[in-house]
Amino acid sequence: MSMIRDLRAAVRPSLRKSNALHNSYDTTRDPSASSAVVDCAVYRDGRRLESGTCRTPHEAMLQVREEGGFAWIGLHEPTEEEFAGIAREFGLHPLAVEDAVHAHQRPKLERYDDTLFTVFKTIHYVEHTELTATSEVVETGEVMCFTGRDFVITVRHGGHGSLRALRHRLQDDPELLAKGPSAVLHSIADHVVDGYIAVAGAVQEDIDEVEIEVFSTPAKGSSRGSEAGRIYQLKREVLEFKRAVSPLLRPMQLLSERPMRLIDPDIQKYFRDVADHLARVHEEVVGFDELLNSILQANLAQATVAQNEDMRKITSWAAIVAVPTMICGVYGMNFDHMPELRWRYGYPMVLGVIGVVCFSIHRILKRNGWL
Numbered sequence: 001m002s003m004i005r006d007l008r009a010a011v012r013p014s015l016r017k018s019n020a021l022h023n024s025y026d027t028t029r030d031p032s033a034s035s036a037v038v039d040c041a042v043y044r045d046g047r048r049l050e051s052g053t054c055r056t057p058h059e060a061m062l063q064v065r066e067e068g069g070f071a072w073i074g075l076h077e078p079t080e081e082e083f084a085g086i087a088r089e090f091g092l093h094p095l096a097v098e099d100a101v102h103a104h105q106r107p108k109l110e111r112y113d114d115t116l117f118t119v120f121k122t123i124h125y126v127e128h129t130e131l132t133a134t135s136e137v138v139e140t141g142e143v144m145c146f147t148g149r150d151f152v153i154t155v156r157h158g159g160h161g162s163l164r165a166l167r168h169r170l171q172d173d174p175e176l177l178a179k180g181p182s183a184v185l186h187s188i189a190d191h192v193v194d195g196y197i198a199v200a201g202a203v204q205e206d207i208d209e210v211e212i213e214v215f216s217t218p219a220k221g222s223s224r225g226s227e228a229g230r231i232y233q234l235k236r237e238v239l240e241f242k243r244a245v246s247p248l249l250r251p252m253q254l255l256s257e258r259p260m261r262l263i264d265p266d267i268q269k270y271f272r273d274v275a276d277h278l279a280r281v282h283e284e285v286v287g288f289d290e291l292l293n294s295i296l297q298a299n300l301a302q303a304t305v306a307q308n309e310d311m312r313k314i315t316s317w318a319a320i321v322a323v324p325t326m327i328c329g330v331y332g333m334n335f336d337h338m339p340e341l342r343w344r345y346g347y348p349m350v351l352g353v354i355g356v357v358c359f360s361i362h363r364i365l366k367r368n369g370w371l
Contacts, residue, residue, distance in 0.1 A: 036082045036083070037074070038076050039167065040056065040071070040074070041060070041071070042063050042071050044070075046173075046176070046177035049069070070152065071151045074163060076155075076157075077103075077157050078100075079101065083100065086153065090115075092112070092153075095112075096115070099119065099144065103142050103157040106247045107119050109254055115146055116145075116148075117145070118251065120143045121140055121244030122141040123138050124139045125199045126138065131209065131233075131234070132229075132230065132233070133232070135230075136237070138237050138240055140158065143157075145188055147184075147185045149262065166191050181262070185263075186267050189255070190273070193274050193278050196281045200281055200285065206234060207291060210234060211295055214295055214298060228300065228303075235292045235296070245278065245282050252275040320358050320361050320365075323357045
């Protein structure tokens with residue numbers, strides 16, 4: 001199997017599941033456990049080295065130094081105290097440790113001595129039966145990755161973005177995992193970007209739904225411009241999506257183009273594929289933002305047109321009502337010398353004049369589209 005097929009098999013979902021791997025460890029954090037370490041393993045020649053007891057990061061690194069290979073340690077929302085020992089063990093830079101513990105970082109790539117620190121924003125699409133002005137469309141999390149010569153430390157924040165399935169798939173492909181920590185970093189990057197692609201498709205469906213409703217005939221009882229709240233909410237969610245995608249472009253470009261000692265040359269070239277997918281997602285997200293701006297402007301324009309139509313109707317009826325108001329006002333002044341007051345046919349004549357004038361005005365306004 002070629003290298004690119006190996007990579008695809010490792011980072012794309014597979015129908016094959018390994019029950020033995022599922023039973024050997026669990027990467028879901030136990031709420032009752034005091035440790036933030038959800039999995040700790042040593043890999044040599046692409047295969048996981050099992051032990052009879054749960055291996056600590058310190059024991060894992062001792063085994064790596066004695067027998068070779070690399071350690072992959074996964075953590076979920078560690079505290080400063082929980083991460084302090086690991087940071088000392090692996091010689092992690094204090095600035096990177098602070099970012100990993102406190103989270104809420106922009107996607108980035110930084111180098112500290114012989115360690116690469118990479119931050120990824122994970123995106124999760126929130127399912128909803130109906131898009132409202134308060135609907136949450138996307139939910140973000142973070143995955144930080146410390147990559148060294150003989151270790152990978154992943155720190156995850158948020159309730160989604162688990163790397164459990166990814167670790168299983170990598171363990172199913174020892175040839176790829178034998179490439180070392182850089183293969184893990186590439187797989188994580190591709191896994192995150194694949195999540196972006198899936199979320200972009202779901203967001204596109206929401207935008208299409210809003211677009212159809214904006215340009216369709218409004219239902220009885222609803223008014224033009226009522227979709228503005230939903231459009232604004234969708235724009236906010238797209239903006240959050242954009243904040244996760246845009247800053248990651250530069251790190252992926254560096255990983256794919258700049259030679260790095262910690263990145264295997266055979267793996268580095270495949271970062272270009274990740275960068276290409278990320279660029280396409282970025283174009284889609286930028287397009288979403290522009291499209292929502294156009295939809296919002298169209299919606300507001302429709303609301304303005306509807307208001308103008310309402311004002312024309314109100315003005316037209318006011319003009320019609322003004323005729324009888326004026327005539328009745330004149331004949332309600334009760335002057336003694338008004339010729340029609342004593343005339344036998346004065347009353348029906350006034351009513352007839354009012355009816356003819358009002359009917360004529362109505363016909364004129366109707367023909368001109370005001371009514």
